[in-house]
Amino acid sequence: MKAVVMAGGEGTRLRPMTSSMPKPLLPVANRPIMEHVLRLLKRHGLTDTVVTVQFLASLVKNYFGDGEELGMHLTYANEETPLGTAGSVKNAEDALRDDSFLVISGDALTDFDLSDLIAFHRRKGALVTVCLTRVPNPLEFGITITDDEGRVERFLEKPTWGQVFSDTVNTGIYVMEPEVFDYVAAGESVDWSSDVFPQLLKEGKPVFGYVAEGYWEDVGTHESYQKAQADVLESKVDVELDGFEISPGVWVAEGAEVDPEAVLRGPLYIGDYAKVEAGVELREHTVLGSNVVVKRGAFLHKAVIHDNVYIGPQSNLRGCVVGKNTDVMRAARIEDGAVIGDECLIGEESIISGNVRVYPFKTIEAGAFVNTSVIWESRGQEHLFGVRGVSGILNVEITPELAVRLAGAYATTLKKGATVTIARDHSRGARALKRAMISALQTSAIDVRDLENVPMPVARQHTARGSAGGIFLRTTPGVPDSLDILFFDERGADLSQAGQRKLDRVYSRQEYRRAFPGEIGDLTFPSSVFDSYAGNLLRAVDTTGVREAGLKVVVDTAHGSAGLVLPSILGRLGVEALTVSGGLDEARPTEDAEERKAGLARLGELVASSRAAFGVRFDPVGERVSFVDELGRVIEDDRALLVLLDLVAAERRSGQVALPVTTTRIAEQVAAYHGTQVIWTTTSPDDLAKAAAAEGTVFGGDGRGGFVVPEFSGVLDGAAAFVRLVGLVARTQLTLSQIDARIPQAHIQRRDIATPWAAKGMVMRSVVEAAGNRLLDTTDGVRVVEPDGRWTLVLPDPAEAVTHLWAEGPDDAATQQLLDEWAAVVDSAGR
Numbered sequence: 001m002k003a004v005v006m007a008g009g010e011g012t013r014l015r016p017m018t019s020s021m022p023k024p025l026l027p028v029a030n031r032p033i034m035e036h037v038l039r040l041l042k043r044h045g046l047t048d049t050v051v052t053v054q055f056l057a058s059l060v061k062n063y064f065g066d067g068e069e070l071g072m073h074l075t076y077a078n079e080e081t082p083l084g085t086a087g088s089v090k091n092a093e094d095a096l097r098d099d100s101f102l103v104i105s106g107d108a109l110t111d112f113d114l115s116d117l118i119a120f121h122r123r124k125g126a127l128v129t130v131c132l133t134r135v136p137n138p139l140e141f142g143i144t145i146t147d148d149e150g151r152v153e154r155f156l157e158k159p160t161w162g163q164v165f166s167d168t169v170n171t172g173i174y175v176m177e178p179e180v181f182d183y184v185a186a187g188e189s190v191d192w193s194s195d196v197f198p199q200l201l202k203e204g205k206p207v208f209g210y211v212a213e214g215y216w217e218d219v220g221t222h223e224s225y226q227k228a229q230a231d232v233l234e235s236k237v238d239v240e241l242d243g244f245e246i247s248p249g250v251w252v253a254e255g256a257e258v259d260p261e262a263v264l265r266g267p268l269y270i271g272d273y274a275k276v277e278a279g280v281e282l283r284e285h286t287v288l289g290s291n292v293v294v295k296r297g298a299f300l301h302k303a304v305i306h307d308n309v310y311i312g313p314q315s316n317l318r319g320c321v322v323g324k325n326t327d328v329m330r331a332a333r334i335e336d337g338a339v340i341g342d343e344c345l346i347g348e349e350s351i352i353s354g355n356v357r358v359y360p361f362k363t364i365e366a367g368a369f370v371n372t373s374v375i376w377e378s379r380g381q382e383h384l385f386g387v388r389g390v391s392g393i394l395n396v397e398i399t400p401e402l403a404v405r406l407a408g409a410y411a412t413t414l415k416k417g418a419t420v421t422i423a424r425d426h427s428r429g430a431r432a433l434k435r436a437m438i439s440a441l442q443t444s445a446i447d448v449r450d451l452e453n454v455p456m457p458v459a460r461q462h463t464a465r466g467s468a469g470g471i472f473l474r475t476t477p478g479v480p481d482s483l484d485i486l487f488f489d490e491r492g493a494d495l496s497q498a499g500q501r502k503l504d505r506v507y508s509r510q511e512y513r514r515a516f517p518g519e520i521g522d523l524t525f526p527s528s529v530f531d532s533y534a535g536n537l538l539r540a541v542d543t544t545g546v547r548e549a550g551l552k553v554v555v556d557t558a559h560g561s562a563g564l565v566l567p568s569i570l571g572r573l574g575v576e577a578l579t580v581s582g583g584l585d586e587a588r589p590t591e592d593a594e595e596r597k598a599g600l601a602r603l604g605e606l607v608a609s610s611r612a613a614f615g616v617r618f619d620p621v622g623e624r625v626s627f628v629d630e631l632g633r634v635i636e637d638d639r640a641l642l643v644l645l646d647l648v649a650a651e652r653r654s655g656q657v658a659l660p661v662t663t664t665r666i667a668e669q670v671a672a673y674h675g676t677q678v679i680w681t682t683t684s685p686d687d688l689a690k691a692a693a694a695e696g697t698v699f700g701g702d703g704r705g706g707f708v709v710p711e712f713s714g715v716l717d718g719a720a721a722f723v724r725l726v727g728l729v730a731r732t733q734l735t736l737s738q739i740d741a742r743i744p745q746a747h748i749q750r751r752d753i754a755t756p757w758a759a760k761g762m763v764m765r766s767v768v769e770a771a772g773n774r775l776l777d778t779t780d781g782v783r784v785v786e787p788d789g790r791w792t793l794v795l796p797d798p799a800e801a802v803t804h805l806w807a808e809g810p811d812d813a814a815t816q817q818l819l820d821e822w823a824a825v826v827d828s829a830g831r
Contacts, residue, residue, distance in 0.1 A: 001099055001118065003046040004089050006172075007034055007106035008054030008079055013221050016341035016359040016375075017323060022056040024106035025063060026225065027306060029232040029241055030253065030271040030289050032063065033219055034106040036239050038070055044114040046102060047072045050095050052088040054079035085172070086190040093181050103174040109228045110216040111238035112173065117210050121175040124150065126208040128180055128200065131173035133216045144170050146209040155197055168209070171216050214238075222321065222339055229304050230285040233267035241269065253290075271307070289324065293396070295481075303334075310396040312348070320352075323360065327396055347801060349754060366801040367754025384507060385500045386799030388685065389486035391476055394429045398483045400436045406503075407437035408512035410471070410487060411444030413502050416519060418468035421488075423451035423459035425621050426561055427589030429483050430473035437471060437485075438523060445515035447522045451529055453584070455561045455622030457717035458533045460492030462526065464713070469495070474621050475589035493689040493715050534568035540712040541723045547574035549730035552612040554578045554628075555722075556603045558596075559585040560620030565719060575726060578610060590620055600626055600634045608632030613729060614736050618718045624705035625718040627725075629736035638663075641701045642670055642743050643736060644721070647728040648699040649674035658691035658700035658708065661779045661793060662806050664746035682780035683795065689714045747815045748808040751823055755803040755830040760796045763803055766829035767794045767822070784822070790814065792822045803830065 011023030018026070024034035041049060049072055053060050057078055067074030077092035089096070089103055100121070102114065112131065121129035130152060132144050145154040145168070155170070170193060183196050190196065200207050215237035217228045231237050233249065243253035249266030252258060256270045261278035268282050274292040276282065283301035288294065292305050295313040303317040306324040311317065315328050319336035322328065326340055329348040337355035340346065344358055347366035352358065357373040364370055384390050390406060392398040414420070420441055424430035434450075441448050449467065451459055456472055463470030470488035487495040487503065495503070506512070515521070555570070555577050557563035563582040570577045581599070591599065600617055607615040607628050615628035627635045627643070635643060642664070645657060649671050656677045659667055671678050676698065681687040685702070692700035693714035700708030707721035708714060729736070755763055767782050777783035781795030781804075793806040803826050809815035 001046060001101060002096060003041050003049045003102045003104060004092060004096065005034065005037060005041075005049055005051045005104055005106045006085065006088055007060050008052050008057070008082065008088055009107060010055040011107065011220070014219075014225065016339060016357050017222075017225070017321060020056075020342050020360045021323075022053075022060055023219075024060060026107070026219065027287075027289060028109060028219070028225075028228050029239070029251075029269050029287060030307075031239075031242070033109055033228075034060070034064070035070070036109055037104060037106055038064070038067070038072060038074075039240060040111065040114065041102075041104070042070065042072055044118075046114065049073070050075050050077055050092045051106070052077045052079065052092055054082055054088070082189060083187075084189040084191040084195075086184045086192045086196050087188060090181055090184040090186060090190065093178075093186075097178050097181075100175060100177055103172075103176060105172045105218075107220075108172060108216065108218045109232075109237060109239070110171070110173070110214065112171075112212040112214045112216065114173075117173070117212065118175055120150075120210045121208070124206065124208045126175070126206045127177050128197070128205075128207045129175040130197075130207065130209045131171045131175075132168045132209045132211045133171050133214075134211070135169050144168055144209050146211075150208045150210065152197070152201065152207045152209045155193055155201070168211060171212070172218075173212075222337065226285075226302065226304060226319070226321070229287050230302070233269060233285055233287070235267075242272070243269070249284075295330075302336075306342070310393060319354075327393070329366070365757055368756055368801070384504050388494070389484045391482060391484045391799075393481055394483045398433070398485065400433060403433040403436045403485070404440045405510070405512070406485065406507060407440035407471070408444050409503055409507035410469070411441050411446045412506050412511065412513040413499070414446060414468050416445040416513075416515070417447065417521075419447045419449060419466065421449045421451060421459060421463040421467040421470040423454045423456075423462075423470070423472050425456075425474040425589055426453050426584045426586055427475045427483075428586055430475065430589070433483065433485075434471075434473050437473075442521040442523060443515055444513050445519040445521055447524070449524050449526055451526060453561055453564070454529060455565055455719065456486075457622055457713070457715065457719060458529060458565055460488060460715045460717070461533055461536065461713060462492075462529060463488045464490070464492035472621075477590055477619065478592045480588075480590050480592075491689075491693075491714065493693075494685045496686050497684070530565045530568045533565060534572065537569065537712055537720055537723060538572055541709060541720060541727060542711075543573060543723065543727045543730075545730040546726055549733070550576070551726060551730055552576040552578070552610065553726065554580065554603060554606045554610060554612045554615040556580050556599060556615065556617040557582050557622075558591060558599060558618055558620055559583060559588055560618060560622065562618035562620075562622035562718060565622065569719060569723065573723065573726060578606065578612070580606065588620075596626075600628060604628045604632035604634060614725075616722050616725075618722075619705065622718045623716050625707070625721050626705050627736065629740065631737055633737065635736060635740060637705045638703045638746065638748070639740065639743075640705070641703045641707075642667060642746075643739050644701065644707060644725065644728075645699060646670050646674070646739055646743055647725070647732065649676040651728060651731070652676065652698045655696045655698035656694075658688055658694075658697055660688060660702055661777070661781075661783060662750075662795075663701075663703050664748045664808055665789075665791070666744050666746045670743060680777075680779050684780075685716065688716075746808065747810065747812050748806060749812075749815050749819050750807075751805045751819055753803050753805065753823060753826050753830065755796065755801055755826065757801050759830045760803065763826050763829040764794065764796065766825055770822075770825045786818075790818055792818055794822060794826060 007024040011018035025032045251269045253272035255273040258276045259278040262276045263281040268286040271290040274288045277296045279296040285302040286300045289307035291308045294311040297314040300317045302319040304321045310327045312330040314331040316333045320334040320338040322340045323342035325343045328346045331349045332346045334352040335354040338352045340358045341360035345363045350368045353371040424434045472486045476482035603615045617626045653675045681691045692708040706716035709720040771784045775785040783793040785791045790809045795804045807819040
């Protein structure tokens with residue numbers, strides 16, 4: 001006997017899950033509903049099956065193919081237009097004319113004894129046997145009445161409560177004889193229950209009802225979909241689950257990684273190659289699909305997660321469904337009954353209220369509160385670039401595909417035959433994606449210089465020596481699972497805003513240039529990179545007096561790439577250096593705030609015990625540095641900026657220093673005392689680099705451990721800052737604590753406020769209006785200066801739905817009061 005699986009329905013009540021996926025492919029316990037149906041057919045010997053398809057038919061065909069993987073033989077009958085339950089089977093008549101056949105829905109979950117159903121049909125000599133079951137609420141189904149012999153007496157499709165006369169309903173599973181096709185018109189929309197069966201009963205044909213025992217759930221609504229998941233996990237239905245039951249009710253499929261510190265409260269299911277980190281709590285009736293990643297601190301309860309979904313840290317998902325390829329970012333919350341479609345982005349700290357529907361390919365902004373369904377609206381990523389390059393979670397937002405397209409777009413903005421210098425940090429992710437980007441550059445007629453793993457300042461300097469631009473890939477500082485792709489201009493500085501917009505346009509239009517075979521770019525590996533860098537640095541920066549001073553310093557390279565270049569510098573600098581944490585560690589490509597704090601504390605202990613002049617700690621890519629004074633005390637980054645500013649200004653006694661507007665105004669006092677002037681820039685590294693490169697600039701810094709040494713280069717450079725500090729300390733013969741003590745204390749505070757993208761303009765207008773007659777500085781954002789000199793800076797973030805605030809006053813209490821005042825203005829305008 002053959003079987004017919006009806007798999008053509010659109011499943012409109014299940015949208016947005018079925019907006020881009022046919023209903024039969026919806027996963028139940030990480031396996032499509034239709035696969036559960038096919039496996040049931042196989043168990044009962046029905047291996048020769050015709051599948052009727054219509055809506056998104058190619059997806060069904062591509063998934064199941066000819067059925068060989070299931071040990072079945074599948075053929076397909078395609079409907080050009082919907083033909084109804086009977087019309088769709090009539091469409092497959094040529095394959096079913098020879099024998100009795102069984103009809104079953106491809107989107108209902110059941111474990112009925114189909115062999116007994118077929119035996120009943122044959123015993124009764126029926127033309128049609130309708131498989132029936134009893135349900136508590138028959139309103140959504142066709143009610144059927146049978147006599148004592150099982151002969152059907154009456155049908156009623158989807159009754160009202162006033163019409164309910166039985167709890168025995170039609171399951172849509174039938175055994176039929178080929179003669180039934182005589183009652184179905186070809187090419188027309190015909191239904192079994194409303195058109196064919198009433199005519200058969202009218203003519204007295206043998207139509208029987210078989211009341212089945214077992215489980216049956218018509219997965220037609222979101223509620224029934226989640227109920228089916230729970231019933232499978234509770235073993236209420238006899239279906240096969242892939243994987244291993246590692247504890248009662250906890251199923252883990254092949255290749256899944258579950259941290260021992262994750263909390264699992266079954267019954268639940270974790271799909272193949274999923275990853276569950278420490279601190280995650282998975283509660284009952286949660287289902288994770290294949291390749292799902294659940295980050296530390298996330299909480300899931302009765303959540304159904306489809307394949308390739310990323311669940312960010314501290315997120316909270318309850319009673320919801322999340323479609324495939326969706327990213328749920330940090331601290332997002334999705335409430336009971338909500339359904340997120342395929343390939344959405346749910347921003348950080350956003351809240352999706354209960355029963356909200358978010359249709360596929362939508363972006364929910366960070367901090368947004370969504371209490372109505374998002375159907376037509378879609379806000380894609382407005383800009384590729386954030387504060388520093390293109391950033392995102394590795395293999396979630398920053399994928400090999402994106403890296404290739406991005407490199408192709410960058411190459412398209414350059415002339416054919418131009419040279420691009422590319423480098424990376426010591427992480428595996430950066431190494432893998434760098435290779436992808438090299439291929440894209442070469443096939444776009446660009447020659448590539450691959451520096452491999454070098455400190456970022458080395459890559460910048462080498463870019464400035466004859467390249468049209470550069471690319472550097474690194475782990476996002478403090479975020480080990482994220483990656484930054486930074487683009488340099490011909491000076492080795494960050495790509496300008498105009499350059500970023502040009503690259504953005506090419507990328508969004510996908511207008512990539514491709515080279516002819518003879519134009520494929522060359523790939524070279526420059527030699528002596530570190531020696532060249534060190535030689536240029538020591539020739540450019542004043543190191544007079546260093547050897548005579550006999551300085552001892554402690555250098556911590558934080559297991560990063562700065563350790564690769566420092567041997568070439570320290571040997572020629574003339575200081576006694578104790579170097580720690582010098583080995584590269586691929587497993588630790590970055591460090592979080594706590595690790596950095598602990599590293600600085602250890603550095604302080606070493607400096608104090610060894611009686612060194614000071615200690616310096618590099619970030620993993622050698623771009624930024626932190627300092628410890630001779631007493632072992634950490635000099636905070638904003639304070640270190642003032643210390644170096646004081647040293648430089650005291651020695652130069654003229655010129656200008658470049659600082660971002662977020663810097664304390666104490667810097668103006670320090671600079672003016674020594675006869676220098678502050679040039680205020682935006683927070684963009686590109687603007688800081690331009691100001692540092694201007695004639696007469698003697699120093700630059702960003703207050704976050706980044707320093708510019710203009711006589712060497714116009715970009716942030718940790719090694720250059722270190723060499724310059726060594727020379728300054730040697731010549732002044734003052735300790736860092738003495739210099740720090742003569743600088744006034746600053747009282748500056750910062751706060752971030754979530755602001756929807758659509759409200760950012762209104763926020764800034766409200767700030768200007770609230771400022772009244774007070775002095776306004778619009779160098780970057782809006783800085784409101786009070787009559788007594790206190791100030792507040794309001795700056796919208798260019799890449800996130802956030803507004804940043806800085807405030808400075810004469811003491812901490814006054815600063816806090818000022819910050820609260822303007823935070824209230826921003827918060828009120830952003831609601």
